[in-house]
Amino acid sequence: MGANDDGFEALLEPFYNGKKLTDPISTKEDKYQLLPAFLKVKGLVKQHIDSYNYFVEEDxxxxxxxxxxIRSDQDPNFWIEITDIRVGMPTRDDANELRDAGKHVTPQECRLRDLNYSAPVFIDIAYPRDRMRVVRKNLALCRMPVMLKSSKCYLSGANNRKMQEMQECPLDPGGYFIVGGTEKVILIQEQLSKNxxxxxxxxxxxxASVTSSTHERKSKTYVALRKDRIVLQHNILMEPIPIIIVLKAFGGMSDYDIMELVAGGDTVYQDDLLMSFDEATKAGVYTQQQALEYIGLRVKMGGARKGRTFGGPRRNPIDDGLDALTNLIIAHITIKDSDFYPKAIYIAMMVRRVLMASHNEKLVDDRDFVGNKRLELAGQLLSLLFEDLFKGFVATLKQQMEYFFKRPNRTAAYDPTGSIGVNGRGITQGLTRAIQSGNWTVKRFGMARAGVTHVLSRLSYIAALGMMTRISSQFEKTRKVSGPRALQPSQWGMLCTSDTPEGEACGLVKNLALMTHIxxxxxxxxxxxxxxxxxxxxxxxxxxTGTEMHKEGSYIIHVNGTPxxxxxxPEAFxxxxxxxxxxxxxxxxxGIHINQHFSAIHIATDEGRICRPYIIVTNGKSTLKAEHLRLLQLGKVGFEDFLRNGVIEYLDVNEENDALIAISEDDITPAHTHMEIEPFTILGAVAGxxxxxxxxxxxRNTYQCAMGKQAIGAIAYNQFNRIDTLLYTSLYPQRPMVITKTIQLIHYDKLPAGQNATVVVMSYSGYDIEDALVLNKASLDRGFGACQVFRKYSVEMQKYRSGRKDRLGGxxxxxxxxxxxxxxxxxxDGLAIVGSKICQGETMILRETPVDQEAHVDGSRGSDEYRPAPVNYRIADPAIIDKVMISDTERNSQIIKVQTRQTRRPELGDKFSSRHGQKGVVGTIVEHEDMPFSDTGLVPDIIMNPHGFPSRMTVGKLFECLTGKAAVVSGHRELGFGDAFRSHPVExxxxxxxxxxxxxxxxxxFTSGITGEPHEAYLFNGPIFYQRLxxxxxxKMHSRSRGPRAVLTRQPTEGRSRDGGxxxxxxxxxxLIAYGASxxxxxxxxxxxxxxxVDICEQCGQLGYKGYCQTCxxxxxxxxxxxxxxxxxxxxxxxxxxxxxxxQIEDKFPDPEPALPMRPKKSVHA
Amino acid sequence: MDYDPMVMDDAESLGPVVKISQADNVRVKFELSNADLSFANSLRRVMLAEIPTIAIDLVEIEENSSVLADEFIAHRLGLIPLNAEGAESLLYSRDCDCDNYCEHCSVKLVLHAKCTGGENMSISARDLVPAGDRMHQTLGMPVIRDEDGLGPLILKLRPGQEIKLECIAKKGIAKEHAKWAPSAAIGFEYDPHNKLHHIDYWYEQDPKTEWPPSEYVDWEEPPAEGEPFDYDAVPNRFYYNVETSGPLGPDGIVTEGIKVIQQKLAGLIHELTEGEGGDNYDGPRSPEYGGGGDGFGYSTSYGGNGGNQSAWGGAGGTTPFGQTPYGGGGNTWS
Structure with a gap:
């Protein structure tokens, strides 16, 4: 293996994926080899890492x-200037120079010790003292959570050996955070594009609406056509304002200019706009002054402007109007030198768009179009949060400074260095808390989002990987609109077409395709x-002027949506x-694209656009030549070189619409501009x-995408070093017999989750109805489907105010x-012995808690007694103690983690699934000798009922079986490929x-194992990759006769965990009512x-007590x-x-001995 | 051993006839004729599941610093084929007088390895060393058939890791756990020309080209052109292909299989004729009653019958009811 083995070692070998150097290269067949080259550069979670790197290094x-x-209002001569900021490499928060000499904190240590994987942030400041400029460097400001494999992480660029030294899995994708020992992912957020x-x-x-987003604020401006009149709406305005008034308020334009700017020479639009001119006249607005006053009177007080006019006198409406237009309405267009023309152009453009759309419905935008969406990544979200917290930090720093200067007699010159670290703690806490809880609150935008972060699912390698590509949408899940959930044609190649959950989040949670770049x-x-x-x-x-802009054949060039x-x-441009x-x-x-409908060229440089690389085609020929691939095979060039040399380029969703993209080399005509690198990349990692x-x-593919994440298999190379709350591993995971190129690229063949079962498709025993499977007992004896379940029990030894601590008892x-x-x-020592078998109710950690926990003011000592607070094993099935770990947390308290292990073989009712959305439970387990067998003596591991096929139409499963069988019987595993959209080699x-x-x-x-007679029909059989879920x-199994009851209602408790009814x-x-079984x-x-x-008083109908009625x-x-x-x-x-x-009680059956239960009759008096 | 097919003048009348076509130390292919299907299948089933062999059943782990969990290693150890020739001399552990295990009902193997070098170390079945008193020199030795003489891989150790354990191999049958299976795969078929129409070819154009012929087509006469279908015909000739997984030789599997059938049949006959002799008690009885050392016990589903060398099968192969039709034990077979 190479020294820098990053999982792409195949690239470095002379035999690249089974292809020898001497083999001829066909650009048609081998162009897919650009895909591994792409992934080598970009990786599967590169979006996250790129975005985080951009944040910590530039943003x-x-x-x-x-x-x-930071300037002092009290002392105008004093200021603090923050000259620079840097994020260091991760350290322990409880850093101890003696202990940590030369050893840096590893992510694995953070996981085990429940630490934060975070790095110190340093700032340089300057401030005046005695007319001198004092410069202080490397002041610790706060701690920044570090994304794994980012440029600030020790794992970035580490080779296999280093990864192993750090007890890290080389195949781990990274891109998540470790906060308090748990791995947290910031999901990609989908939003409508801003600006x-x-x-x-x-x-x-x-x-027409636009969400303006600047560093200071976020606001939305609407230009709407209401009853033939066009108005402008904004949160800051109390009522919609006629658009002509707004345009007049910008000044410098005559009515004619305004008309031209909006409508150009088009008489239809001019007529429409004339109606709006009347509005202005009706309002008596003719001049800029009048217009500004009109707007200023309708600006809401408070809100965003509260802070700035604090304490000052109410300004006149003209200033208010001017201020609103300058800073609040369409805030992302900045006003330079009081020149309002750009803003006027922008609003005029919006008006024009409204008019155009009112005449032609086709010109209405589609908000579900992927080109109108932006994906927000970890870096951007952190940046929002950090800016908010940093502003808060600056504010408190300033407050403290003012407080200092307010004091009449100061003993020393003000030194801000001390308060920086203290106040910076707020930033640290804000960041960690946000990642820990997933609640993103950005005050200045009024943003409060919950569920931004999730715990990284380590159920299987695929589950973890799938989580890194997940996109969550901001839409309400309860809303019954199909638009945002539907598959959009523009999703092609950008978002996976199969991988979405079923149920309420269907179509709202999406996944990135394999080659997507953000x-x-x-x-x-x-x-x-x-x-x-x-x-x-x-x-x-x-x-x-407007006349020129809207002249026939004139195209406006927009940069990020702004003219x-x-x-x-346009074409030449x-x-x-x-x-x-x-x-x-x-x-x-x-990105650049031409919009013919609006005569516009759009150039986009903003973040969060989804794009994807394509091979450039010129004059009907692909620019990718065989020699390019040869050089790639030799490792002399990489993906970046192709990008630089004009062989490949990235197209975003909008630009795709200007391109004609061929799927394969054969399809290329002179009209084509681009060619796909590989069609199967329209699917994501999980669907791959x-x-x-x-x-x-x-x-079926969608079902498999959900189930692949539940399959038990290998988690990571470091799976046995992990102590997770719940961890499933397979004893004998196997590489699937039939794989895809995606499997190789995401290394599922190295960390698989399933086994190649020999499956016979037939009906057997009747215990296989409704998708149930028949399993061979001998296969189970030999370890088929066997898995291990690890559980964590952790306890932190608390310290109490009395100075006492929790302790372990004997x-x-x-x-x-x-x-x-x-x-x-x-x-x-009061801890369970590693290797011992633990049964229900037995103690694993014998913790004892002091009786005396409160602080004593009078210096007296409380009780010296301790009461036991043990951690017991509560599960009915016994387990074995696998590991016991003792360590310290950052709070300097002891933490004890005990991991238990169970080894399980499949039993009746366990769930299995193939890779085609065909799940089933074990219906029966059959002795080897009773199983059907072939003439060669082959006995299946699984018998599957053929009724599973017709309605499911999973032909892919049949192909998998056939392809796998051919690969097995011939001994050529290179036959076992089942890539999407490639011709299937069934013949x-x-x-x-x-x-x-x-x-x-x-x-x-096949012969029946029971009778020895052959089955009349021939049986379809072969290896199929089965996943144990x-x-x-x-x-899950649970029953109860008598048991605990809820305190409040005295009804039986609910749920298995509470031994419920x-x-x-x-x-x-x-x-029962209908049947009359009273x-x-x-x-x-x-x-x-x-x-x-109960005691009830027949007289007053109220509850009594011990045969006595309080009322009567x-x-x-x-x-x-x-x-x-x-x-x-x-x-x-x-x-x-x-x-x-x-x-009111009455006797239904006035017997001498009334039956015990009687129906109470109730009547309610208010 | 003499594998010459039995030469009999009137085999038809004498009962089953065996014809061996190929035999080596891994597999034996033979034809069984003059028997009916149920018997032929019984033999196949017994050879798969009811021949007593020995396998590691109990592992006492003293030290395990390897990456694999104790029960994982124990499971792997259990699946290692051990030489079961002479297993009849061993008692079933449940029938033995000892408390836990002893040399009469078990074979002890020990494994002690530590990786002291700089490279990872592979521990294979060869490293299992027999220990303690043994009744038989080869019984319970790991079967090693690969070229390097290593046997199946048990686990790998990193530098510094150590494994120390004692394995107790016990006698058992594959019905209880597949690790006691002596055979790997048993091929079984009859009627290569489908004269009996027990199977129904599915084909697109021509079954002759689409279906590969059975390997035994040459053994039987193809149906003549226009031959009428014989409704009364029953299968008569069966083709076996017995492959061993190591514990016994392929011949051993077949003879042991027959022996087990004999024992089961004898047990059955004994049960049916019980009132006429033997025990005084002739009512229904539970398995516990039949046990003990009297030798005429109930045969458990696991093939045990009192643990002792049974009166039938084994050496003589004679039942109280005279010589069984299937040869006089060892005489005709070995």
Whole structure:
């Protein structure tokens, strides 16, 4: 293995994926080899890591840059300037130089010790003292959680050996955080793009809206067509303002100018706009002053402007209006030198879009179009949070400073260094708390999002990987709109078409496809500089009038949605621009596309766009040549080189619409501009596990995507070093017989979750109905499906205010000199012995807690006694103590973790599934000799019922079986490939089978093991990769006769974990009522549940007590009766709310001996 | 051993006839004729599941610093094939007088290895060393058949890791756990030309080209053109292909299989004729009653019958009811 083995060692070998150097290369066949090259550079979770790197290296500096000066209002000569900020490498928070010399903290240590994997953040500051500028460097500000495998992580660039030294799995994707010992992922958030105009139509009319997002604030501006009049709406405005008033308020434009700016020479639009002019006239607004006043009077007080006008006098409406227009409305267009023209152009553009959409419905935007979406990644989210916290930090620093300068007699000069670390703690806490809880609160945007982070699921390697590519949408899950959930054509290649959950989040939670890249911000400066000089005839938009802008054939060039320049040669411009991009003059992730409907060229440099690489096609020929692939094979060039040399380029979703993309080299015509690198990359990592997915009914692939994450297999190379709350591993995971290229690329073949079972498709025993499986007992004896379940029990030894600590006690010794049964597993130190078997109720950690916990003011000592607070094993099935770990947390308290292990073989009712969404439980386990066998003596591991096929239409499973069988019987595992959208070699498989003495269709002669007679029909059989899913009978089976009851209602508790009862629900009750089984009903609902004896006074109908009625003050009429305790509770609760309840009792059967349960009659008096 | 097919003048009348076509130390292929299907299948089933062999059943782990869990290693140890020739001399542990295990009912193997070098170390079946008193020199030795003489891999040790354990191999049958299975796969078929129409070819155009012929087509006469279907025909000739997984030789599997059938049949006959002799008690009885050392016991489903060398099978192969039809034990077979 190579020294820098990053899991792509195959690339470094002379035999690259089975291809020799001397083999001829066909660009048609081998172009997919660009995919591993891409993944080598970008990786599967590169989006997260790129975004985090951008944040800690660049964005954080920008944030500090814009908040660098802290000036004192009290002493105008004093200021603090934050000159620089740096994020260091991760350290322990409780760093101890003696102990940690030369040893840095590893992620694994953080996981085990429940630490945060975080790095110190340093700032440099400068401030004046005695007219001198004092510079202080490397002041610790706060601690920043570090994303694994980011540039600030020790794992970045580590080779296999180093990874092993750090007890880390080399195949781990990284891209998550470790906070308090748990791995947390910040899911990718999907949002509507910011700073772009979106035109929508609803019942009220057409609306153009734009969400302006700047560092300071986020706001949404609407331009709406309401009853033929166009108005502008904004949160800060009390009512919609006629658009002409707004445009007039910008000044410098006559009515004619406004008309031209919006409508150009188009008379239809001019007529429409005329209506709006009337509005302004009606309001009496003719001049800029009047317009500003009109707006200023309608600006809401408070809100965003509260802080700035604090204490000052109410300014006049004109200033208010001016301020609103400058800073609040469409805030992302900044006003330079009081020049409102750009803003006017922008609003005019919005008005024009509204008018256009009102005439032509096709021009309404689709908010579900992927090009209108932006994905927010960890870096961006952290940046929002950090900026908010940093501003808070600056504010408190300033407050302290003012407090200092307010003091009349100061003893020393002000030194801010001390308070930096103290106040910085707020940032640390804010960051860790947000990641820990997933609640993202950014005050200045009024943003409060919950569920942003999730615990990384380590159920299987695929589950962890799948989580890293997951995208969660901001839409409400309860809303019943199909639009956002539907598969969008523009999702092609960007988002996986199969991987989405079923149920309420269906279509809202998505996953990235294999080659998707999410852009980071590229900066507009380079682009803006380039635009005027690219081709001749490009003019800045500021110098143009509306007449010129909307002239036939004029195209407005937008940079990130903002009009920037004008050209009359859009095609030439775009071509020249793309040329520049391909040659590397501008970032490869800058997108350009021409919108013919709006005569606009859009250049996008913003972050969060989804893009994907394609091979460039020029003049009907692919620019990718065989020699390129040869060089790639030799390892002389990488993906980046192809990008630089114009062989490959990234297209975002919008730019895709300008391209004609061929799927394969054969499809290329002179009109084509690009070619796919590999079609199967439209699927994501999780869907990539499925062999022959293009032969399956599509929901089956979706089911498999959900189940692949529940499969038990190998978690990671360091799985036995981990102590997770719950960890499942397989004893004998196998590489699937039929794999895909995706499997190789994501290394599922190295960390598989399943086994190649020999499956015979036939009906057997009747215990296989409804997808149940028949398993061979001998296979189970030999370890098929065997798995290990690890559970963590952890306890932190608390310290109390009395100065006492929790401690461990020794086992209690019985009369026979041996520990009592409950302490059977304990060693002398009060911890369970590794390797011992632990049964229900036995103690694993014998913790003792001091009785005296509170602080004593008078210096007295409390009780010296300790009471036991043990951690017991509560599960019915015994387990074995696997590990015991003792360590310290950051709070300097001792932490003890005990891991238990169970080894389980499949049993009746355990769940299995193939890779085609075909799940089933074990229906019966059959002796080897009773199983059907082939003429060669082959006996299946699994018998599957053929009824599973017709309605499911999982042809891919049949192909997997056939392909796998051909690979097995011929001994050529390279036959076992089932890539999506590649032609399936069924004929070749049939031939291989015949050559090896099998029937071409995969069917064989089978004999019944019971009778010895052959089965009349031939049976389809072969290896199919089966996954054992985490749902096991042992964890679910539950029964109860008597047991615990809830305190409040005295009804049986609910749920297996509380040994609860099985509910006889409403529907079951309905059945019993309908049937008339009244006594059964009474028994189930009352006697076996919460029957209780109450005293009721027949006279007043109220509850009595011990045969005495409080109301009637007498024993006379009080009788006993049985009723549900819950009913009694209801009566009492109603009484407590001042609702009187009376129960009138009468004897239904006036016998001398009345039956015990009687029906109470209730009447309520308010 | 003499594998010449039995030469008999009137085999038809004498009962089953065996014809061996191929035999080596891994597999034996033979034809059984003049027997009916149920008997042939019984033999196959017994050879798969009811021949007593020995396998590691109890592992006492003293030291295990390897990466694998104790029960994982124990499971792997159990599956290692051990030489079971002479297993009849061993008692079933449940029938033995000892408390836990002793040399009469078990074979002890020890494994002690520590990786002291700089490279990872492989521990294979060869490293299992027999220990304690043994009744038989080869019984319970790991079967090693690979070229390097290592046997199955048990586990790997990293530098510094150590494994020390004692394995107790006990006698058992594959019905209880597959580790006691002597055979790997047993091929079994009859009627290669499908004259009996027990199977129904599915084919697209021509079954002759689409279906590979059975390997035994040459053994039987193909049906003549236009031959009428014989409704009364029953299968008569059966082709076996017995492959061993190591504990016994392929011949041993067959003879042991027959022996087990004999014992089971004898047990059955004994049960049926019980009233006429033997015990005084002739009512229904539970397995416990039949046990003991009297030798005429109930045969458990696991093939045990009192633990002792039974009166039938084994050496003589004679039942109280005279010589069984299947040869006089060792005479005709070995």
């Amino acid at each position: 954080i500096k920008k944030i500090v840059q814009s908040n660098r000066m 772009r105009v979106i035109v929508e139509k609803d019942d009220k009319g057409v609306t 852009t980071t911000e590229a900066g507009t400066d380079a682009v803006e500089e380039l635009i005027p000089n690219l081709i001749s005839g490009v003019e800045r938009i500021q110098t143009q 920037y320049a004008l050209t009359r040669r 775009a071509k020249a621009f793309k040329q520049k991009r391909r040659s590397g003059c501008v970032s490869a992730f800058v 596990l499925i062999p022959f997915p293009h032969h399956n009914q599509s929901p 086992p209690m010794i019985g009369e026979d000199g041996k520990p009592i049964a409950k302490h059977r597993c304990l060693d002398k 070749e498989m049939g031939r291989t089978l015949i050559e090896n003495g099998f029937e071409w269709g995969g069917k064989d002669y 985490k749902h096991m009978v042992q964890d 099985l509910r006889l629900g409403e529907m079951e009750r309905d059945c 006594q059964l009903l009474l028994e189930r609902l009352m006697i076996s549940s919460d029957a209780t004896q 003050k007498g024993h006379g009429k009080v009788t006993k009766m049985t009723m549900p305790y819950a009913a009694k509770l209801l009566v009492q609760e109603l009484i407590s709310m001042n609702v009187g309840v009376r129960m």
